[in-house]
Amino acid sequence: MEREHLIKPVLDHPYPTVQYGKGVFLYDDQGKAYLDGASGAVTAGIGHGVPEIIEAMTEQASKVSFVYRSQFTSEPAEKLAKKLSDLEPGGDYWAFFVNSGSEATETAMKIAIQHWQEKGRFGKNKVISRRMSYHGITMGALSMSGHVLRRRRFIPLLEDFPVVAPPYCYRCPFKLNAASCKLACADDLETAIKRIGAEHIAAFIAEPIVGAAGGAIVPPEGYYKRIKEICDRHEILFIADEVMTGIARTGEMFGMQHDGVEPDLIALGKGLSAGYTPMAATLVKDHVMAPILQGSKSIMAGHTYSANPQSAAVSLAVLDYIEKHQLAQAAQSRGVYLMAKLRQLADGIEIIGDVRGRGLLLGIEFVRNRDDKEMFPPAAGITARIIDKAFHKGLLVYPAAGAVDGAGDAIIVAPPLVITEAEIDLLVLLLEEAVREVMDELA
Ligand code: PLP
Secondary structure (H helix, E strand, O other), rough: OOOOOOOOOOOOOOOOOOEEEEOOOOEEEEOEEEEEEOOOHHHOOOOOOOOHHHHHHHHHHOOOOOOOOOOOHHHHHHHHHHHHHHHOOOOEEEEEEEEEEHHHHHHHHHHHHHHHHOOOOOOOOOOEEEOOOOOOOHHHHHOOOOOHHHHHHHHOOOOOEEEOOOOOOOOOOOOOOOOOOOOOOHHHHHHHHHHHHHHEEEEEEEEEOOOOOOEEEOEEEEEHHHHHHHHHHOOOOOEOOOOOOOOOOOOOOOOOHHHHHOOOEEEEHHHOOOOOOEEEEEEHHHHHHOOOOHHEEEEOOOOOOOOOOHHHHHHHHHHHHHHHOOOOHHHHHHHHHHHHHHHHHHHHHHOOEEEEEEEOOEEEEEEEEEOEEOOOHHHOHEEEEEHHHHHHHHHEEEEEOEEEEOOEEEEEEOOOOOOHHHHHHHHHHHHHHHHHHHHHHHH
16 A cells, blocks of 8 residues: 555544535545534635635735735735724724634733733733633643633643633532522633732633634523623623634624623634635724724734735635625524424434534434433544544534543534525434434443
8 A cells, every 4th residue: 555645633534535515515536425413613604616706816816925014015905804804893993813713812812911011010921711621722722711622632732721610511610500600700711810819811702602612602681791791890801712613603793782782702613714715813892903003013922824815805805795795694504403303303303312412513422321311421422433434424513522631522513604404404304314223322
């Protein structure tokens, strides 16, 4: 056998070779079709092979694909920055473009720290995050992440940032009931701030809905209003990591709109270019920029490809497509349909412990025993087995296992927002077959 050169996620795993994509389907070089039930990694929001995006890409490439941001600005980058600010109901955001979600959250952290430095408050340089969170794979972003499995190897190199309890009602960290808990999980932030001292804290970062580190966990009603109120009272900036939830995925352009909260900084990625080209952004509210504008006048961050016109033109075309086809509304209505179908499925499958999420960002948690929510042992590899079975049947879903201190089984179901009801029916059918086969193996 010929030796390999490409480092793939699992080195001895035989990955099929993709040939092309159309709508919600991907096809390999053997002609096999795969229903893209999680938009890759919750990325391909408008589906594959959309001609309008390819046209926008070609048109921009025929003018100029790359300029260095220290030498030129470009029309697509300027337009995209304005468009994103206009889309956020609160408005008044600046945009800093990067290439990945990790860079977007890490840049948000740096801007938050710089904001306080420009005000002469040099001690405010810690970022609080939550257990069960994922903000990216680079060292700064990983330092802010509570994803046990992804951190494990690098712990000695990571910044020791504080963490607070996740808003995980299915397994409440305080063993309380969502109806009467008085949002103890939000108040845990205040406890941490008092312990550490607000004078040491630049920001708090959180995903509107916990993605990879939990499987579409939606916080209880009122959680983010309380969080923002605590942050404001202690002069701590609130960073919303909307890398997974942003750009229509949850039924609104931004996940935080459901909570009526305007973050001080927002990280975007994934759906921003719907996977057509690497593109991500850090949005920064006017008041956060103000001391920088009056002070050093320069954000100390950036990458060679930041704000390249090619990616900006693609993102603009993606946003136009989302608006023209009303895909935020589609995410809402099709999300309701998919959620109902998954809940129906859960009725007949006892290893489904919880079905949750919002819009077309849904999660399923698997348990050994539904009554006491007992988890499977990590060695049983339940999530991987379900994903593998689904894959062989031609259905792609996304793993969110190991969220609870390395244990726990969950998947994310988040198809492109253009999915039809008939395609949702097929998705659920294939998923049911996969889960039942794993369940039969356990019997
Ligand atoms: N933040 C969240 C909420 C994510 O889900 C991810 C990726 O899964 C990231 C950040 C990191 O994004 P990227 O993989 O593009 O670096």
